[in-house]
Amino acid sequence: MLSKSAARAFFLGGTVLCAVAFVGLTVDTLGRIPAQTHQGEITDAVRRGKDLWDRSNCMGCHTLLGEGAYYAPELTKVFERRGPVFIRAMLTDPEKMYPGQRRMWKYDFSERDKDDLIAFFQWIGKMDLNGFPPKPTLAQMATTTGLAATVDRPQIFNQLCVACHALGGQGGQVGPALDGVGGRMAPAQIAAWLADPPAIKPGTQMPKLPLTDGQRQELTAFLSTLK
Amino acid sequence: MKYESQRVAWWFFATCMLLFGLQLVYGLIMGYAHAGHDPLHPIIPFHVARAVHTNLLVVWLLTGFMGAAYFIIPEEADRELYWPKLAYVQLIALVVVGVVAIIGFHLQWWEGRKFLEIPRPLDFLVVVDVLLFIANIGMTIWKGKRMTTTSMVLFFGLLMAALLYLPGMIPTDNQTLDSYWRWWVVHLWVEGVWELIMGAILSFLLIKLTGVDREVIEKWLYVIVGFTFLSGILGTGHHYYWIGTPRYWLLIGGVFSALEPLAFLGMAIYAIAMARKGGRAHPNRVALQWTIGCAVMSFVGAGFLGFAHTLPQVNLYTHGTLVTAMHGHMAFWGAYAMLVLAMISYALPLLTGRKRHDTPSASFAFWTSNIGMIAMTLAFAVAGITQVVLERRVGMDFVTVQKEIEVHFWGLLLAAGLFILGISAYIYNFIRHGKPVAEVQGGGDSGASPPAAEAA
Ligand code: HEM
Ligand code: HEM
Ligand SMILES: [Fe+2]
Numbered sequence: 001m002l003s004k005s006a007a008r009a010f011f012l013g014g015t016v017l018c019a020v021a022f023v024g025l026t027v028d029t030l031g032r033i034p035a036q037t038h039q040g041e042i043t044d045a046v047r048r049g050k051d052l053w054d055r056s057n058c059m060g061c062h063t064l065l066g067e068g069a070y071y072a073p074e075l076t077k078v079f080e081r082r083g084p085v086f087i088r089a090m091l092t093d094p095e096k097m098y099p100g101q102r103r104m105w106k107y108d109f110s111e112r113d114k115d116d117l118i119a120f121f122q123w124i125g126k127m128d129l130n131g132f133p134p135k136p137t138l139a140q141m142a143t144t145t146g147l148a149a150t151v152d153r154p155q156i157f158n159q160l161c162v163a164c165h166a167l168g169g170q171g172g173q174v175g176p177a178l179d180g181v182g183g184r185m186a187p188a189q190i191a192a193w194l195a196d197p198p199a200i201k202p203g204t205q206m207p208k209l210p211l212t213d214g215q216r217q218e219l220t221a222f223l224s225t226l227k
Numbered sequence: 228m229k230y231e232s233q234r235v236a237w238w239f240f241a242t243c244m245l246l247f248g249l250q251l252v253y254g255l256i257m258g259y260a261h262a263g264h265d266p267l268h269p270i271i272p273f274h275v276a277r278a279v280h281t282n283l284l285v286v287w288l289l290t291g292f293m294g295a296a297y298f299i300i301p302e303e304a305d306r307e308l309y310w311p312k313l314a315y316v317q318l319i320a321l322v323v324v325g326v327v328a329i330i331g332f333h334l335q336w337w338e339g340r341k342f343l344e345i346p347r348p349l350d351f352l353v354v355v356d357v358l359l360f361i362a363n364i365g366m367t368i369w370k371g372k373r374m375t376t377t378s379m380v381l382f383f384g385l386l387m388a389a390l391l392y393l394p395g396m397i398p399t400d401n402q403t404l405d406s407y408w409r410w411w412v413v414h415l416w417v418e419g420v421w422e423l424i425m426g427a428i429l430s431f432l433l434i435k436l437t438g439v440d441r442e443v444i445e446k447w448l449y450v451i452v453g454f455t456f457l458s459g460i461l462g463t464g465h466h467y468y469w470i471g472t473p474r475y476w477l478l479i480g481g482v483f484s485a486l487e488p489l490a491f492l493g494m495a496i497y498a499i500a501m502a503r504k505g506g507r508a509h510p511n512r513v514a515l516q517w518t519i520g521c522a523v524m525s526f527v528g529a530g531f532l533g534f535a536h537t538l539p540q541v542n543l544y545t546h547g548t549l550v551t552a553m554h555g556h557m558a559f560w561g562a563y564a565m566l567v568l569a570m571i572s573y574a575l576p577l578l579t580g581r582k583r584h585d586t587p588s589a590s591f592a593f594w595t596s597n598i599g600m601i602a603m604t605l606a607f608a609v610a611g612i613t614q615v616v617l618e619r620r621v622g623m624d625f626v627t628v629q630k631e632i633e634v635h636f637w638g639l640l641l642a643a644g645l646f647i648l649g650i651s652a653y654i655y656n657f658i659r660h661g662k663p664v665a666e667v668q669g670g671g672d673s674g675a676s677p678p679a680a681e682a683a
Binding site: 002003004007008010011014015018019021022025026028029030032033034036037039042046047050053054055056057058059060061063064065066067068069070071072073074098101102103105124127128129130131132133134136137138162163170171172173174 | 257260261263268272273274275277278335337338339340341344376400401402403404405406407442445446447450452453454457460461463467468469470471472473474475476477543546547548549551552614616618619620621622623624625626627630
C-alpha cells in the first residue's frame with residue numbers, strides 16, 4: 001500500500017507543479033488585462049473615482065464585478081443602466097431617491113467627487129467581462145409587453161424613472177405605475193410636475209430631479225402618449 | 228498539559244470566545260437590515276456592520292489557530308515554547324491592533340476591499356505580529372526533540388498564510404488587478420493554506436482522541452493536503468471568470484475548483500475512519516464530536532455547497548448574490564469555526580484541570596449550534612435562489628426583489644437565534660472551566676494509549 005514517503009512525494013510534487021502553472025498563468029493574465037480592461041482609458045478622474053470607491057467602502061453594501069456585499073444593487077453596468085443624472089442625484093442624497101426604502105449612507109461628496117465616481121463607473125462598464133452580468137433570459141416570459149416595448153422610450157426614462165415607477169409591469173414600486181398617465185394629466189401639468197414635484201405637492205416622496213430642459217420636454221412628450 | 232508554556236493557549240482561546248460573541252451581534256444587525264429594519268443606520272450602517280462581522284471572524288479564527296499552535300507545537304516538539312513571554316506580548320499586540328481596527332471601522336477608517344478592510348498601516352502591524360508568532364513556533368520546532376509531520380504541516384500552513392497576506396497589499400489603479408491580487412489572499416487562504424492548518428490540527432486531534440498510530444494518520448494527512456493544493460491553487464480561477472481576466476479561466480477555474488471538494492471529502496472520510504479504527508475511547512467525547520463534525524460539515528459547506536456554484540455556467544447567474552453568502556456561512560463554520568471549537572474542547576480540560584467535557588451543556592452546544600447553522604444556511608439558500616431567479620433570470624429590479632425576499636431574513640434571524648443559543652452554551656462551558664491552572668505533567672507521550680501500531 002501507499003507509504004508515507006510516497007504520500008509526501010505526491011504532496012510536494014503536486015504542489016510544485018500546480019504552483020508553477022499558476023504563476024505562469026498569472027504572468028500571462030497580467031499581460032492581457034490591460035487590453036481587456038481598457039487600461040489606457042484610466043484617466044486621473046477614474047483613478048480618483050477608484051480611490052473614493054475604496055475609501056467609502058461602497059463594496060460594503062454593493063457589488064462591483066459581482067464582488068462585494070449583497071445589500072445594494074450590482075454597479076458594474078450602472079452607467080449604462082441609470083446614466084450620470086441618476087447617479088449624481090443618488091450620490092447627492094440617496095434617501096431622496098428612494099424615500100422610505102433601504103437606506104444608503106449619505107456621503108459628503110463634492111461635485112468633483114461625483115464626477116470622478118461617474119468616470120470610474122463609465123470605465124468599469126466598458127470592460128470585457130466574458131458575459132457578466134448575464135441577460136435575463138426569462139424576461140420575455142414574465143411580462144406581456146416584453147422587452148421590445150422599452151425601445152421607443154426616451155433613454156432617460158429607462159434609466160431614471162423606472163427606478164421608482166413601473167410601466168407595463170416593469171420597474172420600481174416606490175412611486176405609482178405610469179401606465180395611462182397621459183390620460184390623467186395634461187402635458188403642461190406633467191412638465192410642471194417634473195420641474196419640481198415638492199412645489200406642486202408638498203410632502204411628496206418624489207425629489208426634484210436634476211433634469212435638463214431638453215430631457216424634461218422629451219419626457220413630457222413621451223408621457224403624454226401613455227393614454 | 229505537558230508544558231508550562233502551553234498555558235498561553237487559554238488566553239488565545241478566551242479572546243476567541245469574546246470576539247466570536249461580538250461577531251454574532253453584528254450579524255444580527257445585518258440580518259435585521261435585510262429584513263427591512265435598520266434603526267442603527269446613523270451609527271452602525273450596513274457597511275460598517277459588515278466590515279466588523281467579517282473581520283472579527285477572520286481575527287478570531289486566526290487567534291484560534293495561534294492558540295492551537297501554541298498548544299500543539301510544544302507537545303509535538305517535546306519542549307517548552309522557545310520564547311514563552313513573547314507569546315503573551317504577541318497576543319496583546321494582536322488584540323490592540325484588532326481593537327483599533329474595529330473602532331476605526333466605526334469611524335469609517337478602512338480600505339473598502341472585501342475581507343481586507345483593515346487600513347494599510349495596521350496591515351503592516353498584523354504582518355509583524357504574525358511573523359513574531361511564526362518565529363516563536365518555528366524556533367520551538369527547530370530546537371525541539373522531534374520534528375513531526377503534523378507540526379511541520381501546521382508550521383508551513385501558518386507561514387504561507389502570513390506570506391500570502393502580502394499580495395493583497397500590491398497597489399494598483401486597475402480594479403481588475405485589485406481583485407486579482409485580493410483573491411491571492413482570500414482564496415489561497417481558505418481553499419489553500421488554511422486547509423493545511425486544518426489538516427494538521429485535525430490530525431493532532433485524531434492522534435490524541437482515537438489513539439490510531441501517528442504514521443497512519445500522518446500519511447493520510449499528506450494525501451489530503453496533496454489534493455488540496457492540486458485542486459485549490461488553480462481553482463483560484465473560479466474567481467477569475469467575470470472580473471476582466473482572460474476567458475481561459477472559465478475552463479481552468481471550472482475544472483480545478485470542481486475537484487476541490489475531494490480534499491474535503493477526504494478529510495471527512497479520514498476523520499470518520501480514524502475514529503472507527505481507534506480502539507480505546509478517549510474520555511473527551513465532545514472533542515471528538517466537534518472534530519468529526521468539523522470534517523463532515525466542512526465537506527457540506529465548502530465541498531458540496533462550493534461545488535454547487537463553482538461551474539461557470541452556474542456561477543454566471545449566482546455570482547455576487549446571496550447564494551454566495553449561503554456558501555460562505557456554512558463553509559467558514561464547518562471548516563474553520565468548528566475546527567477552532569474542536570481544538571478548544573480538547574484543550575480546555577487539559578489547560579484548566581477540570582474535566583467538564585461530559586456535561587449536557589457541552590453536547591447541547593454542539594447540536595444546537597449546528598442545527599441553527601444548517602437552518603441559517605437554508606434561509607440564505609431560499610433567499611439567494613429566489614434572488615437569482617427574479618433578478619438574474621426574470622430581470623426584475625434589485626430593490627423590488629429585495630422586498631420580495633425580506634421574509635426569508637426573518638427566517639434567518641430565527642435560525643440565528645438557535646445558533647446563538649448553542650454558542651452561548653459553548654461560551655458558558657468555557658467560562659465554567661475556569662482559569663488555566665492545571666498542573667504540568669512533564670514530557671513523555673501521553674494522551675490516549677495507542678492500540679497496537681498498524682501499518683495500512
Ligand atoms: C448570528 C448569526 C449570524 C447572522 C445573523 C449573520 C448574518 C450575515 C449577513 C446578513 C451577512 C451579509 C450578507 C450581505 O452582504 O448582504 C453576513 C455575511 C457574512 N457572514 Fe454572517 N451571520 C451570522 C453568523 C456568522 C458566522 C457564525 C459566520 C462564520 C462562521 C459568518 C460568516 C459570514 C461571512 C463569511 C460573511 C460574508 C459572506 C459573503 O460575502 O459572501 N456569519 N452574515
Ligand atoms: C473552507 C473552505 C471555504 C470557505 C471558508 C469558503 C468561503 C467563501 C466565501 C466567504 C466566499 C465569498 C467570497 C467573496 O465574494 O469575497 C466564497 C466564494 C466562492 N466559493 Fe468558497 N469557500 C470555501 C471553499 C470552497 C470550495 C471548496 C469551492 C468549490 C468547490 C468554493 C467555491 C466558491 C465559489 C465559486 C465562490 C464565488 C461565488 C461568487 O461568484 O460570488 N468554495 N467562498
Ligand atoms: Fe474560492
